Amino acid sequence: MKKFIGLSALLILMVLLVGCAKDDGEKVYVYNWGEYMDPETRELFEEETGITVVYEEFEQNEDMYPKVQSGAVSYDVICPSDYMIQKMIENNLLYEPNFDNIPNLKYIDGAHLESAQEYDPGNKYSVPYCWGTLGILYNTTMVDEPIDSWDVLFDEKYSGEILMIDSVRDAFAIALKFLGYDLNSTNETELEEAKALLQEQYPLVQAYVIDQVRDKMIGGEAAIGVIYSGEAIYTSRENPDLEYVVPKEGSNVWIDGWVIPKNSKNKENAEAFINFMCRPDIALMNFDYITYSTPNSGAWDLIEDEDIKNSPVAFPSDEILDRTTAFRYLGEDMESVYIQKWNEVKGE
Amino acid sequence: MKISNVLNTKAPKATIKKSGMSSLGIRNTRWLSFPYILWMVGFIIIPLIVILYYGMTTNDKQFTLENISSILNPINLRALLFALRLSLISTVICLILAYPLAMILNKSKMKSNSFIVMIIILPMWMNFLLRTIAWQNILERTGIINTVLKFFNLPMLNIINTPSAIVLGMVYNFLPFMVLPIYNVLIKIDKDIVNAARDLGANSRQTLFKIILPLSLPGVISGITMVFVPSLTTFVISNILGGSKIVLIGNVIEQQFRIGNWHTGSGLSLVLMIFILISMAILSKYDKESEGSNLW
The missing domain is CATH 3.40.190.10 (Periplasmic binding protein-like II)
Known part of the structure; x- marks a missing residue:
């Protein structure tokens, strides 16, 4: 005791x-x-x-x-x-x-x-x-051309093979850059054009994802995905067929x-x-x-x-x-404009 | 609220038990409810008031109805209608699947019966999110079903990222919430009532529709509430199985909160609550039997 x-x-x-x-x-x-x-x-x-x-x-x-x-x-x-x-x-x-x-x-x-x-x-x-950068991750066995442009994301040939990023600013950055505009654009007509482009893309997209793009691309679920460069090192280690590219039109850093x-x-x-x-x-x-x-x-x-x-x-x-280009904070009002347009894209 | 109805589905018999309890001096044990009341105030009433406050104000703390009227925005309205449609479909499917199952469970012998109940509950031991992600892996193009179909050269099943996949996810996740309340009510129906009906010349169909079905209505109604409400508000299932291509009202609200717009998010939540209350009011019209739900 x-x-x-x-x-x-x-x-x-x-x-x-x-x-x-x-x-x-x-x-x-x-x-x-x-x-x-x-x-x-x-x-x-x-x-x-x-x-x-x-x-x-x-x-x-x-x-x-x-x-x-x-x-x-x-x-x-x-x-x-x-x-x-x-x-x-x-x-x-x-x-x-x-x-x-x-x-x-x-x-x-x-x-x-x-x-x-x-x-x-x-x-x-x-x-x-x-x-890091935002870019395209693609499966070399599933595409038959060298990829260096955002245009593959809007190409009907890859209908159902595209994993688009499910994040407002990133998605609009892609469309704006593809159209040759600034990805921090606050210009109404430019944003409308970008929205129209994303609306056209909607039927071609297999799914809108963020984190899941990693596993889906490794598993060969889709041919093309939008991904952050930091993940790309991991994915190509897991599946050597996967390659990452920053499209020539430019992207987000x-x-x-x-x-x-x-x-x-x-x-x-x-x-x-x-x-x-x-x-x-x-x-x-x-x-x-x-x-x-x-x-x-x-x-x-x-x-x-x-x-x-x-x-x-x-x-x-x-x-x-x-x-x-890096993102700039566009203010609360502009943020809701972006979100409204993004919802119009996905509300098809 | 109809909490008592949802959590404790009573067959008519239960009423007798309750009145028996009050004679034992329920007044002396009233203080026992204190922890629950504290809990309810802290985690149900106060949050509701906070949602109400956010839903009715702007960023500058001015009163507004704009957050609530934002439901009329065509995108939000569409999301709401689509969510209503999908959750109605899955509730009906759940009911069609669950009622016969509950009847079978009720009729089967005691031993196998508790085994089947356990089988139904077993999946709930695992996290709901994991099970939904598992469905994604099952339905995917490179998923289990399609790999097998491909092996036998059969046509592929392409339902991932479609509304069908979302309905499937809802039915799978919420089916136990339909089976258990119905089963609980059925098991409490006095066998003598059924026997009396048969005795008085009712055939099995008449017994089912005139005796068993009306008596089991409280269970059916809790089941419907417990499937319909979470289906209506879900955003996880539509995200995972719908590939974020399909926007339900739950997704719209989640997004508003995620970007820090608590005001619009709360306003839309209030609208959703109104829809849920309406559906409960309609249901309670058919549920006069059950007690403790005198809200309407």
């Missing part, structure tokens, strides 16, 4: 001590996309800095936004996409980090900082983490970046975390884990596998990137 009491006293003491350590210790609350970071990098960060990482994940930008806006939870570091970063800047939700505390910013490629200006003028609020919300309580820890994530070896670990392209040129230098280093999917040439 004595032994038991002693043991439980020890246990209680330990719990108390651990509890204290946790309470007093420095923390950083990170809110990131699901499956979007190598967990080992977080452990390394904790080891090196002594700051505890509290990690949470979200599914979509739109899930994250209301939580941050309402101030119900205060996160320190968040990783939204381009247009969402702009929306947060416009709604005065973001803090301007002190970049003296993020010296590793120098490893971020200038070209990406340049395209980030589209949504974050002057690169004042965000640090790019991952990026997206960037997810680290930001610090205004209501963050540990801003310096947040800056330390962002700085750590920009360190080349850490960026490389994350790239290996999630296979989404990294804007970190330091990490790119460290890649050993020549095939991946020169992969046109993961690291497209400047010639391809010149044809791509």
Whole structure:
């Protein structure tokens, strides 16, 4: 019995001590996309800095936004996409980090900082983490011509073989680019034309999908699908017949970046975390884990596998990137115009 | 609401039991309902008020009916009508499949009977989303059915991404909700009533239509409610089995919430609630027997 009491006293003491350590210790609350970071990098960060990482994940930008806006939870570091970063800047939700505390910013490629200006003028609020393009994934055994244009998505020959992307802005970006317009267009006639094109496409489409495109293309369910480049590396690994191309008309380039919300309580820890994530070896670990392209040129230098280093999917040439544009947030009114038109397309 | 009707389908016999209970002093045990009332206020009443508030206001907190009238937008109206049509079809199919099944269950011997009930409930042990995704894999062009058909050089079955696939998904997912309430009512019908009918010269068809069917109506009505309502509001089944090509009212509402437009989403939800309440009101006209549903 004595032994038991002693043991439980020890246990209680330990719990108390651990509890204290946790309470007093420095923390950083990170809110990131699901499956979007190598967990080992977080452990390394904790080891090196002594700051505890509290990690949470979200599914979509739109899930994250209301939580941050309402101030119900205060996160320190968040990783939204381009247009969402702009929306947060416009709604005065973001803090301007002190970049003296993020010296590793120098490893971020200038070209990406340049395209980030589209949504974050002057690169004042965000640090790019991952990026990619929107393109066509096709099964070489099921098409009989080289594919380099969005026109295959509107070709009756492939009726029932097309997996279109089920996301308003992406779908309109494709139609607008194919018609030769800006993918951030707010021009009514241009949008009407794009809508008409998508309406014509409707009967040819097998299904509108986002995540499912991966498995469907791997299984050979369709010949052509619209996909983000980050997924393309995975799919061609699973099914070697699948190839990815950024069509010649141009496409969307997206960037997810680290930001610090205004209501963050540990801003310096947040800056330390962002700085750590920009360190080349850490960026490389994350790239290996999630296979989404990294804007970190330091990490790119460290890649050993020549095939991946020169992969046109993961690291497209400047010639391809010149044809791509990032999304801008178009404001709430314009967003509902897009959605109304998209519903008209699907309401056939 | 008709919660008691949905959850607890009573055959006439149950009434006697209830009055017996009140003589045991139900007043002293009233405090037992406190946790439920707390739950109901916190998770049913308050959310409903929040939906009502969002549905009737704009972003600037001004009163408006625009969110509700957005149902008249041709796209939304079409989605609503199409959802009504599909959910009606699947409710009818469920009823046609479930009633005979419940009768068979009722007539069969005790042992095999509980086994069959378990078979019906068994799929519900697995998540509804997984089962729907499984149907996608079954119906796909490279799916199980078509692989087999192809092997025997038979014509392919092309129903994935069509309304038929959605109806199939609804029927599959919601069938147990039709079978169980009907079965529960049938099992409580006094065998003597049936025997008396036969005794007095009714043939089996007359017994079915004049005795069993009217007595089982409360179960049928809960079954209809429990199939019709989730079918009307679903957006997952139409997304997965319809390939997002078919937009039902549930999809429209989900999309509004997803893009952060809570006001229009709530307004449309209110319209949908009105439709559900109307359907319940119509149903309760045929359901005078059951107790505790005095809303209408």
